[in-house]
Amino acid sequence: MRKYLYIYKSEVISSLSYVLNIVIGIFSYLLLIFIFFNLWNYIYSDSSDTINGYTIGDMIWYISITEILWSVAGGRKFCRKICDDVRSGNITYNINKPYSYIGYLLSSHLGEVTIKFIIYFISAIIVGFIFVGSFPEITALSIIGTIISMILAIIINSLFIIFIGLVSFYIEDANPLYWLYSKFLLVVGTLFPIEIFPEGIQGFLKLSPIYVITYGPAKLFVDFSVEKFLNIIIAQIIYIGISFGLCKILYKKGVRKLNVNGG
Amino acid sequence: MLTAVKNQIKVALLSTKYGLMREMTNKVTFIMDVTFMILNNASFIIQWIILYSLKDDIGGYTFKQVLLLWGIAASTYGFAHFSFKKAFSISDTINNGKLDSYLVQPKNVLISCITSDIQVSAIGDILYGYIMLLIYGITIQNFILFSLLSISGGLIVVSIAVILGSLSFWIGKSDSIADTGNDLMVKFATYPDGIFKGITKILLFTLIPVGITTYMPVWIMTEFNITYMSIVLASSAFFIFTAFSIFNRGLKRYSSSNLMISKI
Amino acid sequence: MAVIEAKGLKKEFKVKVKEKGIKGSLKSILRPKYKIVKAVNGIDFNVEEGEIIAFIGPNGAGKSTTIKMLTGILYPSSGEMKVLDIDPTKNRKKLAYKIGTVFGQKEQLWMHLTPYDNFKFFSAIYDIPEKEAEERIENFIKVFELEKFVNTPVRNLSLGQRIRAEIVASLIHEPKVLFLDEPTIGLDPIVKDNIRKLIKKMNKELNTTILLTSHDVSDIEKLCKRVIIINNGEIVLDDSMQNLKYNYLNKKILELRLKDKINFEKEEGIDVIKEKGTNLKLELDTRIKSISDVLKLIDPENIIDINISNTPLEEIISDIYKEERK
Incomplete structure (x- = not known):
C-alpha cells in the first residue's frame, strides 16, 4: 500500500505546477453553471416552485456538484494514455514490476486530480452561493458525507476509465467507447437529477453508474439524510469492488493475449 | 490582384485536398471521427427533450427551433474547424516559430497558415447541421440561406480565434485565452438567446458575438429579415478585416521585434 | 553583379x-x-x-x-x-x-x-x-x-x-x-x-x-x-x-594508443600535445606532413587504437583572433 501512496503523493506534487491551468480551466466550468442558472431561471416561473421535488436552488446546486465530478475526471487524456500503452506494447514493461498495473494507474490518476478537485470544490461552493444566494440545508455531517461520496465517485469513475482503456486489448481503438461513456455521463447524469427523467427509466438510471458517479454525491449535498447516505455509500462500495475486479480480470486476460500474439 | 486572389484560393484548396487525402488513408478512423461527431451532437437532443417536457417554450424557442439552433451552431463551427483548423492553434504556431515557413512563401501568411490543415471530425459537425435542417424543413431557399449563414458565421468564429491567438505576438503564450474565448462562443451558441437577459444579452451581440453567428441566423431562417441579414454580413466583413489587421500588425512586430519569440 | x-x-x-x-x-x-x-x-x-x-x-x-x-x-x-x-x-x-x-x-x-x-x-x-x-x-x-x-x-x-x-x-x-x-x-x-x-x-x-x-x-x-x-x-x-585551408585548416589531431612507445619529438610538422605512457595526442601540420606520412612512421602491428580528427571550429576561430592581434 505504501508504494501506491508514494505514487499518489508524487503525482499530487507534480500536478501543483499546473495550478494556473486548472484555474483557467475553471472558467469553462463556471460558464456552464452560469448558462444553467439562466436556463433554470427561465423555466422556473417562481423561485418557490418545485419541479419533481427540486427548487431552483436545488437544481443549481445539483449541477454545481455533478459538473465538478464530470470536469475533474480528466478521462479523455487518461483513457488515451492507457490505450496507447496497450497498443504500443509499453504495458508489457509493467508486468515485471512489483506493483499492480491497475493500482498504479488508479493511484497516479487520483493524485493527478486531487488538487483540481479541491480547487473546483471551493470555487463551486463560492459561485453556487453567489448564484443561489443560500445553501441547501447542510450540516457538518452532510458536508463530510458529500465529500466522502464524491471521492468514492471519482474512484469509481477512474476504474471505469481504466476498464475502457484496457478494452483496447481486444479492439483497435477504445477511445470512442470512452467517448460514448462520457457523453452518457454528461447528458444523462450531469445536467439533470434522475427524478426529472420519465418514471419508466428512473429505475434503470438508479442502477446505472450515474447513480454512484454523479447523482449520489449531488443528491447528498442537496437533500441529505443518513438513510440516503448509507444507500449511496454501500452502492458505491459495491461498484468499486465490481469494477476493480473487472479491471483485474481484463488486464490478466489481455496480457495473456498479448504474450501469445507477441505484442 | 484578381489573379493573386485566385492563386491564393487555389493553394488553400490544394492544402485542404491534400489534408483530406492524408486523413482518408485510414478509412476506418476517418469514418469513426465523422460518425462520432454526429452522435456527439445528437446526444444533446436528450437534454432538450427533457427540458421541453418541463416547459413548452424555452427562451422563446420551440423544440424545432432549438434543433435549428443546433444545426446552425454545428455547421458554423464545423465549417470553421474543417477549413481553418490552424486558426484555433495560431498561438502555438507563433510561439514555436513556425510562421517562418509561411513568411518565405509569396502568399498571404495568415491565409496560408490557417488553411494548412483540416479537422476531420468537423465534417461530422457540418453533416449534423444539414441533418437538423432536414428535420426543421428543407427548401431550396432554406438550404442556400443556411449555407450562406454558416459560412459567414464560420468566418466570424475563425476571425475571433485569429484575433485571440494573435495576442501571442504581444504577450507570448495566449493559448489559454484563445481556448477560453473559443469555448465561450461554442457554449453560448447552443442555448436559446431568450434565456439571457441584461448585460449578458448585450455581450452576446458585441464582445461574444454568438448573437450574430447563431441567434440572428435562427431568426432569419424563421422569418427572413433583410436588416438582420445585412447586420450578419456586415459583421462578418468587419471581423475578417479586424482579424487581418491585428494579425498583420502582430506579424510586423514579430519581424521587427527585439523580443526573442522564436529561438535564434 | x-x-x-x-x-x-x-x-x-x-x-x-x-x-x-x-x-x-x-x-x-x-x-x-x-x-x-x-x-x-x-x-x-x-x-x-x-x-x-x-x-x-x-x-x-x-x-x-x-x-x-x-x-x-x-x-x-x-x-x-x-x-x-x-x-x-x-x-x-x-x-x-x-x-x-x-x-x-x-x-x-x-x-x-x-x-x-x-x-x-x-x-x-x-x-x-x-x-x-x-x-x-x-x-x-x-x-x-x-x-x-x-x-x-x-x-x-x-x-x-x-x-x-x-x-x-x-x-x-x-x-x-x-x-x-x-x-x-x-x-x-x-x-x-x-x-x-x-x-x-x-x-x-x-x-x-x-x-x-x-x-x-x-x-x-x-x-x-x-x-x-x-x-x-x-x-x-x-x-x-x-x-582558409592553407592558413587554418592545416592541422589534424591524431590520437594514438600504442603497444610500444614511439618518440615523435624530433619529427618536423608533428607536435606532441599530450603524452601519457603509450597514449599519445599529436597535432600535425599537414603542409609539412600528411597523415599518410605519419602513418608510415608507425608499424601497424604497434597500433591498438587510432583516432584522427580536425581541429574544432572554436579553435580555428581563436587562431584567427590571435592572428589578427599580431
Whole structure:
C-alpha cells in the first residue's frame, strides 16, 4: 500500500505546477453553471416552485456538484494514455514490476486530480452561493458525507476509465467507447437529477453508474439524510469492488493475449 | 490582384485536398471521427427533450427551433474547424516559430497558415447541421440561406480565434485565452438567446458575438429579415478585416521585434 | 553583379533573465529583467551571382538570424541589405518568388504525399502554370536523379532522400538565390556527400547562387570557393576556401594508443600535445606532413587504437583572433 501512496503523493506534487491551468480551466466550468442558472431561471416561473421535488436552488446546486465530478475526471487524456500503452506494447514493461498495473494507474490518476478537485470544490461552493444566494440545508455531517461520496465517485469513475482503456486489448481503438461513456455521463447524469427523467427509466438510471458517479454525491449535498447516505455509500462500495475486479480480470486476460500474439 | 486572389484560393484548396487525402488513408478512423461527431451532437437532443417536457417554450424557442439552433451552431463551427483548423492553434504556431515557413512563401501568411490543415471530425459537425435542417424543413431557399449563414458565421468564429491567438505576438503564450474565448462562443451558441437577459444579452451581440453567428441566423431562417441579414454580413466583413489587421500588425512586430519569440 | 549586399547589418534581441527558484519566477513576472543579446552585430558582405558561399560558425553565432533577415522573416535592428536588388524588409512577397529557402530539418513537405505531389503543391504556391510545372518537375527528376523515389510517400523515404526532395522542392520556382540553413546537420557522411553533390549540381546547371550555413568546416570544404566565418554576431573571416585551408585548416589531431612507445619529438610538422605512457595526442601540420606520412612512421602491428580528427571550429576561430592581434 505504501508504494501506491508514494505514487499518489508524487503525482499530487507534480500536478501543483499546473495550478494556473486548472484555474483557467475553471472558467469553462463556471460558464456552464452560469448558462444553467439562466436556463433554470427561465423555466422556473417562481423561485418557490418545485419541479419533481427540486427548487431552483436545488437544481443549481445539483449541477454545481455533478459538473465538478464530470470536469475533474480528466478521462479523455487518461483513457488515451492507457490505450496507447496497450497498443504500443509499453504495458508489457509493467508486468515485471512489483506493483499492480491497475493500482498504479488508479493511484497516479487520483493524485493527478486531487488538487483540481479541491480547487473546483471551493470555487463551486463560492459561485453556487453567489448564484443561489443560500445553501441547501447542510450540516457538518452532510458536508463530510458529500465529500466522502464524491471521492468514492471519482474512484469509481477512474476504474471505469481504466476498464475502457484496457478494452483496447481486444479492439483497435477504445477511445470512442470512452467517448460514448462520457457523453452518457454528461447528458444523462450531469445536467439533470434522475427524478426529472420519465418514471419508466428512473429505475434503470438508479442502477446505472450515474447513480454512484454523479447523482449520489449531488443528491447528498442537496437533500441529505443518513438513510440516503448509507444507500449511496454501500452502492458505491459495491461498484468499486465490481469494477476493480473487472479491471483485474481484463488486464490478466489481455496480457495473456498479448504474450501469445507477441505484442 | 484578381489573379493573386485566385492563386491564393487555389493553394488553400490544394492544402485542404491534400489534408483530406492524408486523413482518408485510414478509412476506418476517418469514418469513426465523422460518425462520432454526429452522435456527439445528437446526444444533446436528450437534454432538450427533457427540458421541453418541463416547459413548452424555452427562451422563446420551440423544440424545432432549438434543433435549428443546433444545426446552425454545428455547421458554423464545423465549417470553421474543417477549413481553418490552424486558426484555433495560431498561438502555438507563433510561439514555436513556425510562421517562418509561411513568411518565405509569396502568399498571404495568415491565409496560408490557417488553411494548412483540416479537422476531420468537423465534417461530422457540418453533416449534423444539414441533418437538423432536414428535420426543421428543407427548401431550396432554406438550404442556400443556411449555407450562406454558416459560412459567414464560420468566418466570424475563425476571425475571433485569429484575433485571440494573435495576442501571442504581444504577450507570448495566449493559448489559454484563445481556448477560453473559443469555448465561450461554442457554449453560448447552443442555448436559446431568450434565456439571457441584461448585460449578458448585450455581450452576446458585441464582445461574444454568438448573437450574430447563431441567434440572428435562427431568426432569419424563421422569418427572413433583410436588416438582420445585412447586420450578419456586415459583421462578418468587419471581423475578417479586424482579424487581418491585428494579425498583420502582430506579424510586423514579430519581424521587427527585439523580443526573442522564436529561438535564434 | 552582387546578388546579396549587406552593410552594417545588426539584430538585437531582448531576452528575459530569470533568476532561480520560485522567488525568481515571481520576480520575473512582476518586474522582468532583460538582457540584450546582439545576435548579429554589424556585418558587411557581398555575394556575387553564381557563387556558393558558406556561413560557418558555432551554434548561436548568428548564422540563422542573418538568413532570416535576408529572406525577410526578421527585420534588422539597423543596417542595410539588398537581395537581388530588393529590400527584403519592404518587399518580402516579391522577393519570395525569386529566392528559395530550406531551414535545416524543418519539414516543409507533406509526409503522406509523394515528392511528385509535393512539387506540384509548391508550384501552386509559386503560381507556376500546370504544364510548365510538370515539365520542370520532369527535368528535375532527371537532373537530380530522383527517379527511384519520386513516387514514394515522403514518410517512407530515407532521411537522405527526404532532404534531397526537400531541397528540390525549394527549387521548383527556379530561384536565383537559395538559402540553405544547416542542410547537412545530423546526417551521416554518405548522405552528406550526396547532398553536397546535389548542391553543386544545381549551382552548375541552374546557375543558382547559394548561401548555406554550417557549424562544421569540413562539411563544405569541397563545396565552396568562399567562406565567411561568423562568431558572436561578427564576421571573423571572409576569405577564399583555399586561403582558409592553407592558413587554418592545416592541422589534424591524431590520437594514438600504442603497444610500444614511439618518440615523435624530433619529427618536423608533428607536435606532441599530450603524452601519457603509450597514449599519445599529436597535432600535425599537414603542409609539412600528411597523415599518410605519419602513418608510415608507425608499424601497424604497434597500433591498438587510432583516432584522427580536425581541429574544432572554436579553435580555428581563436587562431584567427590571435592572428589578427599580431
